[in-house]
Amino acid sequence: MIDIHNKALQKTITVDRIIKKIEGYSKGPVVVFFSGIHGNETAGVFALYSVLNKINPEDVNGTIYGLTGNIKALKENHRYLKQDLNRIWTVENLEVLESKTKLNPEEEEQVKLFSIIKDIISSYVGPFYFMDLHTTSSRTLPFITINDSIINRKFSQLFPVPIVLGIEEYLNGPLLSYINTLGYVSLGFESGQHEDEHAITCAIAFIYLVLGYINAIPQEKIRDFEVYYNLLKLESLNITDVYEVVHLHSIINGEKFKMYPNFNSFQNVKKGTALAVSNGEELVAERDSVVFMPLYQKRGKDGYFLIRKIKPFFLNLSSVLRRIKADSLLAILPGVSWDTKEKNALVVNLKVAKYLAKPMFHLLGYRNKRLDKTHLKIYNRERISKRKIYRKEKWWFKFSPN
Numbered sequence: 352m353i354d355i356h357n358k359a360l361q362k363t364i365t366v367d368r369i370i371k372k373i374e375g376y377s378k379g380p381v382v383v384f385f386s387g388i389h390g391n392e393t394a395g396v397f398a399l400y401s402v403l404n405k406i407n408p409e410d411v412n413g414t415i416y417g418l419t420g421n422i423k424a425l426k427e428n429h430r431y432l433k434q435d436l437n438r439i440w441t442v443e444n445l446e447v448l449e450s451k452t453k454l455n456p457e458e459e460e461q462v463k464l465f466s467i468i469k470d471i472i473s474s475y476v477g478p479f480y481f482m483d484l485h486t487t488s489s490r491t492l493p494f495i496t497i498n499d500s501i502i503n504r505k506f507s508q509l510f511p512v513p514i515v516l517g518i519e520e521y522l523n524g525p526l527l528s529y530i531n532t533l534g535y536v537s538l539g540f541e542s543g544q545h546e547d548e549h550a551i552t553c554a555i556a557f558i559y560l561v562l563g564y565i566n567a568i569p570q571e572k573i574r575d576f577e578v579y580y581n582l583l584k585l586e587s588l589n590i591t592d593v594y595e596v597v598h599l600h601s602i603i604n605g606e607k608f609k610m611y612p613n614f615n616s617f618q619n620v621k622k623g624t625a626l627a628v629s630n631g632e633e634l635v636a637e638r639d640s641v642v643f644m645p646l647y648q649k650r651g652k653d654g655y656f657l658i659r660k661i662k663p664f665f666l667n668l669s670s671v672l673r674r675i676k677a678d679s680l681l682a683i684l685p686g687v688s689w690d691t692k693e694k695n696a697l698v699v700n701l702k703v704a705k706y707l708a709k710p711m712f713h714l715l716g717y718r719n720k721r722l723d724k725t726h727l728k729i730y731n732r733e734r735i736s737k738r739k740i741y742r743k744e745k746w747w748f749k750f751s752p753n
């Protein structure tokens with residue numbers, strides 16, 4: 352048990368790793384909410400504590416979990432102690448994790464979370480949903496981040512907030528990228544600025560909408576369902592566009608980085624706008640774009656992202672291309688071959704990759720590249736996603752063309 356304090360509310364609550372587990376009276380989905388994966392982000396913990404303690408199991412179909420992430424860091428109100436818990440979920444790390452004799456504080460947290468996740472997946476049939484609640488150091492509208500698969504897109508488009516895809520191409524080892532390799536619907540929800548009370552309200556609204564959409568609680572039994580929907584719509588200024596990441600300024604060890612003040616997430620910037628200073632040199636936007644998650648705290652390696660709106664035409668086109676598995680055609684090109692029997696990764700000769708445009712890979716669902724000297728390895732989020740288990744769910748039919 353630990354005490355967690357939230358400055359906005361001036362309140363302290365006492366929670367455990369499992370904030371609450373609610374086993375419903377009837378069968379249904381399994382939804383897992385993570386909070387506090389970053390220890391200075393307490394809004395999600397407070398939101399889960401508040402919502403889950405009000406729910407009557409009689410109303411619940413399936414199972415609802417609310418978990419805390421980095422307990423040791425939450426205690427200290429730091430993003431992390433030794434290592435960012437949201438950057439260590441690579442398959443390579445997980446393979447050696449259990450045989451490691453010496454673990455740092457975050458690896459200890461990871462072992463516990465990993466065993467809970469495995470336990471949940473092996474104990475139920477699903478469908479499974481994984482939601483990760485965060486806040487940001489800058490001012491921001493609430494938004495959703497996803498790994499770009501159709502199941503994630505379809506589910507996230509139910510919510511009246513902007514959606515950002517493709518972060519996984521820039522970050523190594525976020526928890527949700529790992530869950531994605533398992534093929535389940537998984538969304539990151541950033542509810543606002545760390546110490547802002549709105550961040551808690553928006554997280555509460557998001558949790559209720561998730562529970563309603565997946566029918567963990569029938570929508571008619573969530574009294575204020577529409578109020579929560581309208582609240583998120585208002586807080587995100589009616590923006591429901593889908594964006595993709597086009598640039599990340601990663602801070603390297605020893606670099607002196609300082610973001611210029613007063614940038615907000617989703618703020619438009621013109622080409623040439625000065626954004627930050629790195630080792631005495633000014634960093635400017637290389638194109639007209641939108642600032643995303645500028646860093647205004649000491650800990651963290653992601654200085655700022657630039658994102659760009661994806662036109663609905665391309666979103667629809669990519670859904671169609673993925674449905675017909677148009678990427679099979681890529682593999683017949685010279686210099687391109689399947690990496691595995693499961694056909695979820697392509698190996699591309701770098702000489703060839705130069706001629707194949709990155710947007711085309713994105714359209715077909717490929718992201719998350721890894722590089723050796725001569726080859727590019729690109730992973731397809733589509734072919735591993737467990738589409739079938741969601742196809743009978745009510746929300747699946749809410750958007751027809753995809």
Ligand SMILES: [Zn+2]
Pocket residue numbers: 388389392485486
């Ligand atoms: Zn976070």
